[in-house]
Amino acid sequence: MNRAPVLVVGGGPAGLAAAARLADAGRAVDLVELRPALGGAYHRRPIPGVAPWPIGRAGEARWTRLAAGIERPEIRVRLRTGFLGVDGAGFTLLDDRTTGRVETMRPAAIVIATGAVEMVRPRSGWELPGVTTAGGLQVMMKETGRIPEGRILLAGSGPLLVALAGQMVAAGRPPAAIVETGDPFAHPIAGLGLLAHPGPLLEAAGHMARIFAARVPWRRATTLEAIEPTDAGLAVTLVDRRGARERIVVDRVALHDGIRSNDHGFPEASPTASALPFVAWAGDCREVLGVAAAEIDGARIGEEIAARLAGAPIATTSAIRRLAAARQAQDVLARVFAPARPPTPIERLPRETILCRCEGRTVGDLVDLLEGADAPGGREIKLSGRFSMGACQGRFCAHWVAEAAAGLRPDAPPPTPHDLTGRRWPSRPVSIAALVASNSSPDEPTRPT
Amino acid sequence: MASPSKLRIAIVGAGIVGVSTAFFLARAGVGVRLLEAHAPAAAATGAADGAVSVASKRPGAMMNAALAGIALYRELAAQGVLDGGFVSRSTFLVAVGAAEAAVLDGHAEALASAGVEVVRHPTSALARLAPALSPEAEGAIEVRGEGHAIGYDVVRRLIRAAELTVERGVTVRNLVQSSDGGLVGLDTDRGRIEADAVVIAAGGGSAELLGLDGVLRPRRGQLLVTERAPALNAALPGAIMSARYLLSKASAKGAPVSPRGYGLVIDPLRTGQFLVGGTRENDATRPIADVEAIGHVLADAVAMVPGLAKLRLLRAFAGLRTAVVDGLPLIGRAPGGDGVFVATGFEGDGICLGPVMGRTIADALLGRPATLDLSPFDPGRFLAGRVAA
Ligand SMILES: Cc1cc2nc3c(=O)[nH]c(=O)nc-3n(C[C@H](O)[C@H](O)[C@H](O)COP(=O)(O)OP(=O)(O)OC[C@H]3O[C@@H](n4cnc5c(N)ncnc54)[C@H](O)[C@@H]3O)c2cc1C
Numbered sequence: 025m026n027r028a029p030v031l032v033v034g035g036g037p038a039g040l041a042a043a044a045r046l047a048d049a050g051r052a053v054d055l056v057e058l059r060p061a062l063g064g065a066y067h068r069r070p071i072p073g074v075a076p077w078p079i080g081r082a083g084e085a086r087w088t089r090l091a092a093g094i095e096r097p098e099i100r101v102r103l104r105t106g107f108l109g110v111d112g113a114g115f116t117l118l119d120d121r122t123t124g125r126v127e128t129m130r131p132a133a134i135v136i137a138t139g140a141v142e143m144v145r146p147r148s149g150w151e152l153p154g155v156t157t158a159g160g161l162q163v164m165m166k167e168t169g170r171i172p173e174g175r176i177l178l179a180g181s182g183p184l185l186v187a188l189a190g191q192m193v194a195a196g197r198p199p200a201a202i203v204e205t206g207d208p209f210a211h212p213i214a215g216l217g218l219l220a221h222p223g224p225l226l227e228a229a230g231h232m233a234r235i236f237a238a239r240v241p242w243r244r245a246t247t248l249e250a251i252e253p254t255d256a257g258l259a260v261t262l263v264d265r266r267g268a269r270e271r272i273v274v275d276r277v278a279l280h281d282g283i284r285s286n287d288h289g290f291p292e293a294s295p296t297a298s299a300l301p302f303v304a305w306a307g308d309c310r311e312v313l314g315v316a317a318a319e320i321d322g323a324r325i326g327e328e329i330a331a332r333l334a335g336a337p338i339a340t341t342s343a344i345r346r347l348a349a350a351r352q353a354q355d356v357l358a359r360v361f362a363p364a365r366p367p368t369p370i371e372r373l374p375r376e377t378i379l380c381r382c383e384g385r386t387v388g389d390l391v392d393l394l395e396g397a398d399a400p401g402g403r404e405i406k407l408s409g410r411f412s413m414g415a416c417q418g419r420f421c422a423h424w425v426a427e428a429a430a431g432l433r434p435d436a437p438p439p440t441p442h443d444l445t446g447r448r449w450p451s452r453p454v455s456i457a458a459l460v461a462s463n464s465s466p467d468e469p470t471r472p473t
Numbered sequence: 474m475a476s477p478s479k480l481r482i483a484i485v486g487a488g489i490v491g492v493s494t495a496f497f498l499a500r501a502g503v504g505v506r507l508l509e510a511h512a513p514a515a516a517a518t519g520a521a522d523g524a525v526s527v528a529s530k531r532p533g534a535m536m537n538a539a540l541a542g543i544a545l546y547r548e549l550a551a552q553g554v555l556d557g558g559f560v561s562r563s564t565f566l567v568a569v570g571a572a573e574a575a576v577l578d579g580h581a582e583a584l585a586s587a588g589v590e591v592v593r594h595p596t597s598a599l600a601r602l603a604p605a606l607s608p609e610a611e612g613a614i615e616v617r618g619e620g621h622a623i624g625y626d627v628v629r630r631l632i633r634a635a636e637l638t639v640e641r642g643v644t645v646r647n648l649v650q651s652s653d654g655g656l657v658g659l660d661t662d663r664g665r666i667e668a669d670a671v672v673i674a675a676g677g678g679s680a681e682l683l684g685l686d687g688v689l690r691p692r693r694g695q696l697l698v699t700e701r702a703p704a705l706n707a708a709l710p711g712a713i714m715s716a717r718y719l720l721s722k723a724s725a726k727g728a729p730v731s732p733r734g735y736g737l738v739i740d741p742l743r744t745g746q747f748l749v750g751g752t753r754e755n756d757a758t759r760p761i762a763d764v765e766a767i768g769h770v771l772a773d774a775v776a777m778v779p780g781l782a783k784l785r786l787l788r789a790f791a792g793l794r795t796a797v798v799d800g801l802p803l804i805g806r807a808p809g810g811d812g813v814f815v816a817t818g819f820e821g822d823g824i825c826l827g828p829v830m831g832r833t834i835a836d837a838l839l840g841r842p843a844t845l846d847l848s849p850f851d852p853g854r855f856l857a858g859r860v861a862a
């Protein structure tokens with residue numbers, strides 16, 4: 025039996041739960057986390073010297089459980105270490121930012137538990153300084169305990185905006201307003217579905233109570249259309265449900281249009297155990313179901329990998345049923361927060377709207393590229409259009425570019441985000457000095473030709 | 474054959490060679506079907522460095538072809554077809570150590586004898602000429618009058634300029650010939666396509682279509698692209714090629730070469746990024762980069778241009794060059810198969826040669842006189858009597 029360690033990528037609930045179950049089965053585990061602290065998006069731990077952000081009793085209990093689960097000799101936790109992918113020779117590559125070296129290993133299996141990424145729909149001015157993502161702002165608050173100065177507008181869609189606003193109110197710094205594209209109160213029947221999921225509902229109720237008490241304006245069925253820099257700050261244009269426009273001025277904007285799997289550039293899950301290393305996905309990066317489900321999914325995948333590696337049958341557990349319940353809750357939330365008006369298709373945004381922030385590529389660039397008799401496919405759009413070619417390697421734009429391309433060329437097969445991002449190492453930019461430091465193999469013997 | 478405009482012509486492969494051929498035919502008013510198993514530039518053309526260069530060549534047939542290739546790039550650029558897709562710049566062959574300096578000297582003479590403009594720069598001139606270079610560099614020769622073009626970019630622009638359409642996702646399985654050897658059509662995974670003439674420009678896929686065994690070999694190359702670094706980029710006057718590259722290409726016969734065929738070319742791109750290569754690996758069939766090779770190339774690159782150590786690598790990739798066992802491409806009419814043309818086996822030169830070979834094949838199909846002597850590349854040397862369904 026292959027006694028090499030299992031590599032678990034990601035220090036959120038799914039990764040921690042998977043590591044604990046693998047250790048239960050006697051497996052050695054390397055748990056890598058890119059950030060300086062464990063916790064993932066929800067349980068992000070503060071940097072040393074900062075008190076943890078309060079997350080409620082259920083959350084605290086979950087974190088205590090997860091943290092205790094990995095306190096064991098079989099599990100080696102490596103912070104500030106990124107998974108770069110698997111190379112052409114079959115080596116798994118780790119970017120250790122503490123030692124400044126790229127390391128190679130051959131794990132018995134890889135559990136990818138890299139969580140979710142935030143979606144931000146491109147709109148005019150979204151690339152300006154002072155515009156962040158709501159999740160980014162929240163992580164900063166959790167890590168540093170600090171909220172940036174000035175009037176902060178939260179805009180986009182989804183329960184995260186409400187949670188963030190509630191946390192800001194609790195910290196004594198209410199946001200200027202929440203602008204919500206959906207109209208949650210217009211779906212009482214759908215909303216009733218949430219009663220089956222009392223945990224998240226109670227949490228939401230707590231945030232809402234705080235938001236109302238602090239009189240934070242909650243503009244529903246309203247879309248943030250554009251952001252412009254002015255001397256007084258960022259002027260944002262809001263469009264309400266009747267199409268009426270209004271401008272308000274704030275210092276910062278935090279955008280958020282939901283989340284999706286952070287599946288960017290990583291190797292695909294293995295169909296069978298025979299392919300080495302065996303690759304499995306767990307938590308939000310496999311399917312966005314939220315923090316509680318991520319723990320369940322991580323534990324399930326940890327058990328499954330341990331069984332596969334041992335050649336044992338895979339036990340059926342209650343996990344599938346509990347994941348189905350979480351899926352149902354997510355469906356209800358999606359209906360509750362459905363946009364009140366269909367969003368403007370990306371390809372019909374003003375031509376100068378930035379699509380790819382890294383390379384400054386615009387909607388107009390894409391429209392021009394896709395004109396003409398021949399319709400380029402996903403990889404061609406990437407290469408020739410320089411979309412998803414920059415430092416983020418498509419993490420933020422590939423989705424929108426693929427969607428817009430499909431809209432522009434209904435006559436051609438629609439490109440997928442993966443056509444644009446590819447699945448090769450390095451999944452993130454990596455220091456050249458670190459790669460050179462990894463090159464410890466002696467010079468190859470030379471031979472005459 | 475019938476008059477060119479009546480011919481039903483099919484081209485197999487939308488790499489730079491197939492697309493160039495279609496482009497020149499379209500310009501002459503002759504439409505073609507351009508059949509491609511995946512997508513334009515899906516294979517070698519989309520994974521190449523893009524040197525449009527003779528810097529590493531010895532005088533001979535390939536040098537002459539490459540000079541014609543460079544001239545055509547200039548012509549297409551002047552006509553606006555490439556619209557900035559061809560960057561004119563010198564290549565600097567840089568020596569480190571006495572042995573490499575000696576190789577350079579001989580190489581400079583050979584290039585000059587073929588009429589290439591070569592300038593020698595002594596060690597003392599390098600700090601001003603190329604401040605980003607390591608102080609270890611001991612002299613360089615500058616090869617003038619060449620340039621750089623990115624394969625997928627050229628392909629896209631040619632498709633645009635001639636309003637070509639590519640039939641993506643069509644794999645040609647075999648040629649269909651009549652009993653007297655005349656071409657009837659092609660069998661594809663989407664059914665039969667009738668054609669009076671076919672150009673096989675299918676890179677590594679050509680061997681199967683031609684029934685060739687042991688003649689074409691994949692030779693893998695691994696490359697990488699860095700993030701942008703405009704200041705460092707501006708501190709290099711052109712492409713930097715290690716004199717050791719000449720050894721890797723085995724142009725200097727008998728010199729030791731590693732099995733990976735490590736060489737070093739550092740290309741400052743217009744974007745402010747650097748394109749760095751690479752390897753020449755025999756019989757590696759998977760076009761995937763590995764960290765050992767990329768780490769090795771980067772170590773060499775940092776030794777040559779120390780400032781690269783501060784940058785991040787954005788992408789590493791690999792491509793398969795299609796090499797012919799005798800080192801010369803296969804270009805021209807296939808013997809025995811009326812209406813069958815071949816243009817493949819360009820190994821590490823197809824970006825430079827693609828357009829000019831496309832024009833040459835188009836001329837042959839159009840019944841125009843040849844502007845380039847193709848006899849050294851005659852596919853007949855391997856194919857005599859082979860093409861038969
Ligand atoms: C790493 C690397 C670096 C390089 N650097 C340079 C350089 O600096 N300068 C230079 O000049 N050249 C360079 N080259 C070489 C250059 O890339 C190639 O010589 C050139 O791209 C070959 O073009 P092609 O059209 O012949 O083949 P390809 O680009 O390989 O195209 C062949 C096409 O045919 C298709 N195909 C194959 N079989 C079938 C079938 N049965 N049916 C339908 N379609 C099929 C394929 O999908 C492919 O798209 C480099 C190559 C590599 C790999």
